[in-house]
Amino acid sequence: MAWLLVFVAAPGAAAPDTTQPGTSAPDPAREAQLAHWLRDDCGACHGMTLRGGLGSPLTADALAGKPRDSLVATVLHGRPGTAMPPWQPFMTQDEAQWLIEQLQRGTPPTVTSAGGVP
Numbered sequence: 320m321a322w323l324l325v326f327v328a329a330p331g332a333a334a335p336d337t338t339q340p341g342t343s344a345p346d347p348a349r350e351a352q353l354a355h356w357l358r359d360d361c362g363a364c365h366g367m368t369l370r371g372g373l374g375s376p377l378t379a380d381a382l383a384g385k386p387r388d389s390l391v392a393t394v395l396h397g398r399p400g401t402a403m404p405p406w407q408p409f410m411t412q413d414e415a416q417w418l419i420e421q422l423q424r425g426t427p428p429t430v431t432s433a434g435g436v437p
C-alpha cells in the first residue's frame with residue numbers, strides 16, 4: 320500500500336529524472352521513443368487517445384483494478400488469439416512496466432514531453 324501513496328505524491332512529468340520505486344524511468348530519449356510507439360503503434364489499434372478501437376481502451380479507468388503484472392505480460396508477449404502483438408523484441412520488461420504504470424496513473428507519455436528522438 321505504501322507504494323501507492325508514493326506514486327500519488329510523485330511529481331510526475333515535471334520531474335522525469337525522479338526515480339520511482341519499483342521501476343526506474345527510462346532516460347529522456349528512450350522515453351520519447353516509447354511515447355512515439357504508444358501514440359503511433361499502440362494508438363493504431365487502441366486509438367490515438369487510447370480510448371479504444373480494434374484494441375481495448377488503455378485509459379486509467381479501463382485499466383483500474385487490473386493486475387499490473389498481467390498487463391505488462393500482455394504488452395511483452397501479446398495476447399494469443401487476438402490482434403495484440405508481442406512487444407518484447409522492442410522493449411524491456413522495465414520499459415513495459417513503466418508504460419503500464421503511466422497508463423494506470425492516467426499520465427501516458429506524450430510525444431513532445433521529452434523530445435530528442437525524431
Ligand code: HEC
Nearest residue numbers: 356360361364373374375390393394398401402403404406
Ligand atoms: C495490431 C493491433 C494492436 C497493437 C499494435 C497493440 N495492441 Fe494492445 N491489444 C490489442 C487488442 C485487440 C487487445 C485486446 C485483446 C483481448 O481482446 O483480450 C489488446 C490488449 C492490450 C492490453 C490489455 C488491456 C486489458 O484491458 O486487458 C494492453 C495493456 C495493451 N493491449 C497494450 C498495448 C500497448 C502498450 C501497445 C503498444 C506498445 C499495444 N497494445 C499495441 C491490439 C493491439
